[in-house]
Amino acid sequence: MNIKVKWLRNQLMSLKLDGMIVSNPVNVKYLTGLEEEGILIIAPKENIFITDSRYIESVNRKLTIDDEIIAYDTKKMTKYDYEGIFMICENIGFEERYITYEQYQNYLQTYQVNLVETEGLIENQRIVKEEQEIACIQKACEITDSAFEYIIKHIRKGMTEKEIAFEIEKFMLLNGADKLAFETIVASGTNSSMPHAVPTNRRIITGDIIQFDMGCQYKGYASDLSRVVFVEDMADEYEAVYDFVLEQQEKIQKALKDGSNIKSVIKNREADYQLKNFPIMHAFGHGVGLDIHELPFLKSNQDCTLRENSVIAIEPGVYFPGSFGIRIEDTYQVTKNGCINLTKCVKDKTIIHLLEERA
């Protein structure tokens, strides 16, 4: 049997659950490799993937005998087929964070069992990565690094944020990325003060600050990178903030390793922000894997211990609404002794020069 499904079966046994309905598509991919729409059902006698006719062929192409997963077409299943899945079962786990209230009611009707919350059982298992998972993230990081190094040498006079974002995405997709990990952020001038700015038609001008936030997926695994550059010149006001943000990132990196308590590390950084009277606009970081934002979150309310082979993005930022913002972010592998940076592109204050407009 598929080794991850086997792991899940053991977990369910120790939780005294007779089975589980896995609805989160990322968890389905983690367990089975399948990206097709559907739900994975761990039943006493078999593992079932219920999909529909649009996907049944590609699902059957991907599953091997060793997976021990049977694919069913939902349209060919009757009420009695559904009720038979958990026959004589009592308690079945479900993912309360991924099914809607309406689906919950439907599951109750369909499966006629007692549904038990599983509280991120699979998400917690995903925190510690295997070697080949880290290799995929590393590859995604390399592609992202290259895209950044490329773009800062190829911004032409008159280019808009949107055009720059598009060039970044094109570079990643043509250089090995399967997909984008999220929509690329290119925020220039005062737009940089919004942590989640969407690229606009604003044209880059001399003196601008440009905030980049970019990442791609390789075999399903994400990278996450943020950088700030200055166009032709760097105003004095940016310097101290840049140094502060970079220092915060370094302090977090140095404090985090296998066994670190996230809460205490982040509490210290929040104290630095409070001393400067800088508002804290978002978490200091997050896990990266099949999801771009996953466990663990680097927040002061997370009283949990970091573990070896977690992969995390550390991304302190400082924002002055209506004025500007600076965020620096890298993706790291957590080890016994510290954090290894998987995104390696230049992090010194960088002044870029615009190319001439195309004829």
Place this chain on the structure above:
Amino acid sequence: MNIKVKWLRNQLMSLKLDGMIVSNPVNVKYLTGLEEEGILIIAPKENIFITDSRYIESVNRKLTIDDEIIAYDTKKMTKYDYEGIFMICENIGFEERYITYEQYQNYLQTYQVNLVETEGLIENQRIVKEEQEIACIQKACEITDSAFEYIIKHIRKGMTEKEIAFEIEKFMLLNGADKLAFETIVASGTNSSMPHAVPTNRRIITGDIIQFDMGCQYKGYASDLSRVVFVEDMADEYEAVYDFVLEQQEKIQKALKDGSNIKSVIKNREADYQLKNFPIMHAFGHGVGLDIHELPFLKSNQDCTLRENSVIAIEPGVYFPGSFGIRIEDTYQVTKNGCINLTKCVKDKTIIHLLEERA
């Protein structure tokens, strides 16, 4: 007050609800224009958008006094602020199809009210489009048409499905699209037999059938277009199937107008499929708007009446697993007298010729 929020307030009154929590981001955009993360709360005395510090600035830039919507930063709100929102209220509507079971439990705790299912109240309102909504869809359709006309003249020998998909997406994004409406499908040869194929590294060869399914967003509104072309030559086996699919689309188009019953129209088409022994792998179509798939769905279980100024995609398809598939899809505006095709690119059987490889 924002006219759509006013409409919603009237609906709630007639449903005897004291307020509503709008969680579906597409519904929030429909009502307010906001695309930032957050929830819209219709409370007895005010309209509130609860977001967080990442978005508060851009939300405040977008909202006008006329909207009569106040933006709050969730982090600055206490337990008592939340409980105060629906003070003295009894029944509050919620979107049971968009919040998770966990969120439902949180809402109960947070707002201390009785939550009542609203059964797609806003989604149903979105079915009939206003003039400027149709204009946006029309623009998205024009961009998509142009991308198709462009790509079939620019496929080079040796190109892969992925590369072709990327060129289509690039064309749309550089020619006015804000975003893609979904990930472009380019499925060649036997891959075409999977309705939801993902582009692969398979290279196009002479004799191939290529299935395209593509669309973009303009100001949030989507387009949806599917076409099939043949490379250098068309095998006989394709001809009859192509004719059948095109005929099905024409029959549906002719049968649909303001007042048509969807169920009876689609039942007739299903009878044609059964006569030929063709499997029905997906719905015959769907509404198109802020969501790429929205109400109404063209399925024989939809016993509902089509209305003027709905926008629908009609997309019959026939698939032979492991062999090939053909789907033809256009986006239409429903009128009093029929359906107006908003996607206008060539629909005759098209044989394309490959360009030479780049030096």
